[in-house]
Amino acid sequence: MININYIIAIASGKGGVGKSTITANLALAMNVKGYKVGLLDADIYGYSQSTILNVKKKIFINKKKRIQPIPYYGIKAMSLGFIVKKQTKAIIGRGPIISKLLVDLFTNTNWGYLDYLFIDMPPGTGDIMLSISKSISVSGVIIITTPQDVSLLGAFKGINMFNKIKIPIIGLIENMSYYTCKSCGYSTSIFNNKYNNSLKKYKIKKIGCFALHKTLCDKKPILIAKPNSKISVFFKVIADIVDIKLKPQFRIGL
Template identity: 45%
Template sequence: MSANSSQPVGLEGVKNIIAVASGKGGVGKSTTTVNLALAMAKLGHKVGILDADIYGPSQGLLLGFDAQTRPQVRDEKYFVPPVAHGIKVMSMAFLTTSETPMAWRGPMATGALMQILTQTDWQELDYLFVDMPPGTGDIQLTMSQKVPVTGAVIVTTPQDIALLDARRGIEMFRKVNIPVLGVVENMSTHICSNCGHAEAIFGEEGGKQLAEEYSVSELGKLPLSLSIRKLADSGAPTVLSEPDSDEAAIYLSIAEKVGATLASRSEQFTMPEIGMSDD
């Protein structure tokens, strides 16, 4: 997808909208989203994040924003997204307080999401990563049907129950004709901080099998790492704080694969030649 004047004004300059999704919660989707976005920015791209988890927004915390952060408003109509580490971010967390429960029915949550997406002045972005809520409910379907999503990245753990739910997510994107760009297997192995022993406590090769089942790429495998969790919770994720670590290299590799996949898809579409004759 490229910038399109038929899109809502706030999205006109956004080249690629990437949904980062999972079938269930607790698989590290938000942490993957923020590190993938930071990796893309490190590769020289203009990047934004939309925190679409209306009920449990976390990108504000992950990027170290103060709890009192609020977006500026332009022309009394458009939100100007706050920026951290070069990443433009918009989240429901910027419009509420941590003590405010989102006790909304589906249509209210969906309406709020569409408002912050289309009324945010993203300006020029190469990639807008959408941190999707878990599941396949109203918000996911509305995003898939009303927003020109370029592709989806599925985050799962090797655990059977996570893979079962991830399949549902892939099937949903297929039904609404959104390409699945690949699978990220998170919490792949636990590495003991004392002896370095690696153990696949949630199972082995689940992400690879899922990718093969749907003929999509296995984009990368992340370990169950205390460092990844601590750095994310502190507002300075791995790609930012430990750029030379093995984990940061994996996130950069995933970002490169996503970019390459999108480039190859664009190259596959070529305008047909039109022959002219005097007949």
């Protein structure tokens, strides 16, 4: 029996926008708030959470033939990278097989009780997303994008899909929004970021913006490597926003 209060899918229209890095740090930030948190790497073809978390351990099966997730700084993590022998191993399979593999990873993992499960989704709007919407009761989705035309196009395709399959969109996080010069402190936008009118059209709020910053790509998530940094504090603020959006009773007085 799976006992999870809230399941949050983290999605993007294309790869390379920082979705997996943001997912890992958001899960850790929610754990800092005192919640029991799980992290499922659903990007079967491009699994990366084992690398982002820098975990070398392999999972084992308990006596009840359930997969034991890897404990990581208070969260429970599950990724195909904890199973395969080599991180460079390519997973080959058609949509229905991969979708079944993902659902099996979710249902056969011994999560125990969780307040939140964060699912690191594969990029795009393919079979896996539809399988998850049918097999897993997702509480809401967070869209990750860069303010770049190609990324935004994919993001809005995803927004349309989630609206059609009736999964609530918690909000949008913009990554690589700007770059700040270390020498002079001047910040400048890297890509086009004039899409706020489109967000208003879809009634979606931007719940966070992250600069292009190398510490987000260190060997450990920044919540662990530098827990008191400005970026870590910002992740905790976003975790607060997500918590409030999923718990309407907390909105009194806001």
